[in-house]
Amino acid sequence: MNTAFQLVLARPDQITNEFDASLTSNLGTVAIKGYAIEQLDPAMTLTRDVNYNLVLSGQSGLLDNHLQLIDAQSWPAV
Numbered sequence: 001m002n003t004a005f006q007l008v009l010a011r012p013d014q015i016t017n018e019f020d021a022s023l024t025s026n027l028g029t030v031a032i033k034g035y036a037i038e039q040l041d042p043a044m045t046l047t048r049d050v051n052y053n054l055v056l057s058g059q060s061g062l063l064d065n066h067l068q069l070i071d072a073q074s075w076p077a078v
Helices: 034-039
Strands: 006-009 021-025 028-032 045-048 054-058 061-071
Touching: 021 034, 028 034
Parallel strands: 006 061
Antiparallel strands: 021 028, 045 054, 054 061
């Protein structure tokens, strides 16, 4: 499976209707696209590999070995 996940840091006024679900994490409540839920395990982890890539994995294994971190907080609201 070819997956590409992004962790987007956003203000509440930047969350669009396509983010129609949420989950609770140690970061707090995270808005997600509902169709992604079926790909996630109950306990996901975000780690850094030796090349400083962000790696998203769970009990089922590796989900994305190059997760993108995007800080959109300074972008205009949509």
